[in-house]
Amino acid sequence: MTDKRPLRSAQWFGSADKNGFMYRSWMKNQGIPDHEFQGxxxxxxxxxxxxxxxxxxxxxxxxxxxxxxxxxxxxxxxxxxxxxxxxxxxxxxxxxxxxxxxxxxxxxxxxxxxxxxxxxxxxxxxxxxxxxxxxxxxxxxxxxxxxxxxNGKHQGKDIGSGTVVWQLSEEVKAGKISIHDFMAAEAGMSRxxxxxxxxxxxxxxxxxxxxxxxxxxxxxxxxxxxxxxxxxxxxxxxxxxxxxxxxxxxxxxxxxxxxxxxxxxxxxxxxxxxxxxxxxxxxxxxxxxxxxxxxxxxxxxxxxxxxxxxxxxxxxxxxxxxxxxxxxxxxxxxxxxxxxxxxxxxxxxxxxxxxKDAPIYGDDEVIRQLDNPLRADGGICVLRGNLAPKGAVLKPSAASPALMQHRGRAVVFEDFDDYKARINDPQLDVDETCVLVMKNCGPKGYPGMAEVGNMGLPPKVLAKGITDMVRISDARMSGTAYGTVVLHVAPEAAAGGPLAVVRNGDFIELDCASGRLHLDIPEAELQARLAAWQQPQGLLWDGGYRRLYVDHVLQADEGCDFDFLVGCRGSAVPRHSH
CATH class of the missing domain: 3.40.50.2300 (Response regulator)
Known part of the structure; x- marks a missing residue:
């Protein structure tokens, strides 16, 4: 049904008074004729x-x-x-x-x-x-x-934006391709x-x-x-x-x-x-x-x-x-x-x-039949447990089925800088059964919750031909990335969530079928660690937008909006100033 109410814009352009005069006149300096303002x-x-x-x-x-x-x-x-x-x-x-x-x-x-x-x-x-x-x-x-x-093109094949970067960079670290081969893909990715x-x-x-x-x-x-x-x-x-x-x-x-x-x-x-x-x-x-x-x-x-x-x-x-x-x-x-x-x-x-009558082309290759899916259960996996009381997520369609239920020893990085400094160290105590854990990369911790959750694997693991490990963080990851990656752990480490007190050698259990993410330590030990936790330095910004952000951003389970922005404030026309 057609709505007969006055146009909202008429409160600027629809009056034959001083204000209507000014609003229309200023707009007319762009060469807009008078009839464009008439209803x-x-x-x-x-x-x-x-x-x-x-x-x-x-x-x-x-x-x-x-x-x-x-x-x-x-x-x-x-x-x-x-x-x-x-x-x-x-x-x-x-x-x-x-x-x-x-x-x-x-x-x-x-x-x-x-x-x-x-x-x-x-x-x-x-x-x-x-x-x-x-x-x-x-x-x-x-x-x-x-x-x-x-489509991106490289060596006669289609390559995908972002995804090929993650793939080829891992192959460089594993010694499978040269840095020259890696750089050759750059021009063909974004055509x-x-x-x-x-x-x-x-x-x-x-x-x-x-x-x-x-x-x-x-x-x-x-x-x-x-x-x-x-x-x-x-x-x-x-x-x-x-x-x-x-x-x-x-x-x-x-x-x-x-x-x-x-x-x-x-x-x-x-x-x-x-x-x-x-x-x-x-x-x-x-x-x-x-x-x-x-x-x-x-x-x-x-x-x-x-x-x-x-x-x-x-x-x-x-x-x-x-x-x-x-x-x-x-x-x-x-x-x-x-x-x-x-x-x-x-x-x-x-x-x-x-x-209902949309055509489907391509012999059910790109858009498959339901009885031949890419992944039988592709819904985002929401995980909860003592490591993520307010939840965490995992993308099943990009994960390795064999790792969707896993128990492993934690290898902990305190933040992204710590990860970058140590991940390539040949002496890093890690193997493919471990769980890589990265803290302080959530909404407040980074700040901004950067796409660093899909941590690249250690070269010593890649050299074995391993291409995936369980990874856990309070960060996000690019939608172009892949792997068995647990993300958006809430509350985040920088807000004092349990992720903040995970230590090297702790065992972590992931069970996607039951939606469970568990830090395998006694409850009393977990509470003692949390009681002793202190917020890391660097979060108390002196001012500017980052200070506003850290002070008001909600956690990942709440959408990371600002607390004062939630809700619909409507389109009521503000008072004029003339």
């Missing part, structure tokens, strides 16, 4: 373009296609920049500034004369940051991601504009945006340089104008049912563990209750049917050509595995209406 929806284009964020460096062209669609549908587009937190260059980690970017987005939307917003996202943290900020305002919004880059072409965090979050219903169908997988990406941008520009008239705000789309669909689909695609944190943060902004246990309740038991690196063989190009996310949704839905097929999406139809 047309003003559509903000929230752009994370930056040459320092290579994944998003092509967004100027995408924005132009969005504008064409907005104009065609009778709206007027106004583009604005927000903080572009690119994963590839930003130190110490883009996760440190995800919340900062979300604040930028929220205040830009609320404080400006826009009726709806198109969110141009791509690189890992830009998608959740923009959805978080828009959700806090609860305006009509639609996501347009930049798309994945073309076009776009995000990582593996099922890393960028592709995962693009899929999550589509699974949540915040984008048009097929948005997640169209390659960045495929002309169909520009068609989708154009159609999204047209659709956002209709969403204004329908009053189709994010709160009508980002429901608990939508998040349950996303959790199930994350398992089916072999998505990144980072999605756990980002979905929790987006849900928190919308006021939707979402807990770690929902990943067990909804996700576990779901087969991983998308055969993509780092879990499988193929890359995002093949995923799109095989049918993309709509094909996965259809395959799950036809087998009764889509939790909430009636969930509303941005195009006004429900998820099942969009996907």
């Amino acid at each position: 047309k929806p003003i559509i903000g284009i929230c752009n994370t373009w930056s040459e320092l964020t290579p994944c998003n460096a092509h967004f100027r062209k995408i924005a132009e296609h969005v504008k064409q669609g907005v104009l065609e549908a009778g709206g007027y587009p106004l583009e604005f920049p927000v903080f572009s937190n690119g994963e590839s260059n930003l130190r110490p980690t883009a996760m440190l500034t995800r919340n900062l970017a979300s604040m930028d987005v929220e205040e830009a939307i609320r404080g400006n004369p826009i009726d709806a917003v198109v969110l141009l996202t791509g690189c890992d943290k830009t998608t959740p940051a923009l959805l978080m900020g828009a959700a806090s305002c609860d305006v009509p919004a639609i996501v347009v991601t930049g798309g994945p880059m073309l 076009s504009a776009g995000t990582c072409n593996t099922m890393g965090t960028a592709s995962t979050m693009a899929c999550m945006a589509e699974a949540l219903g915040t984008s048009l169908p097929h948005n997640a997988a169209i390659p960045a340089v495929d002309s169909r990406r520009y068609v989708l941008a154009h159609l999204s520009g047209m659709r956002i104008v209709e969403m204004v008239h329908e009053d189709l705000r994010l709160s009508k789309i980002l429901t608990r049912e939508a998040f349950e669909n996303a959790i199930r689909l994350n398992a089916a695609i072999g998505g990144s563990t980072n999605a756990v944190i980002h979905l929790k943060a987006i849900a928190g902004r919308m006021g939707v209750e979402l807990e770690l246990d929902d990943w067990t309740r909804v996700g576990r038991g779901t087969p991983t049917i998308v055969d993509l690196q780092p879990s499988g063989r193929f890359l995002m190009e093949e995923f799109y050509y095989a049918g993309g996310l709509p094909a996965v949704i259809r395959r799950l839905g036809e087998n009764g595995l889509l939790p909430n097929p009636q969930a509303l999406t941005a195009n006004g139809k429900n998820l099942w209406e969009n996907c």
